[in-house]
Amino acid sequence: MTDSYVVRYVGGPLDGRVDTLATVPGDPRSTVTHVHLHGGPKIVHHYDLHYALEYGCEYRLREI
Incomplete structure (x- = not known):
């Protein structure tokens, strides 16, 4: 396994x-950007990298 x-x-x-990667x-x-297009204004969210030793990493929504 x-x-x-x-x-x-x-x-x-x-x-x-949750994304599971083989390797x-x-x-x-360090940052993931998510852009949401829905017929209205473009909405952009930024997620910052935080490590989680027990399983990998975690991206948390950046507070403005």
Whole structure:
């Protein structure tokens, strides 16, 4: 059995999303940007990287 690397998202529109990767990424991005287009104004959310030793990393919604 191979341990997978788990990336979790906390807060905002991606809250609860979990991505499971087969391998540990060489250099995880420090910020993930999520752009929501819905026929109205563009809404942009930024998620900042936080490490979670027990499973991988976690991206938390940046507070404004």
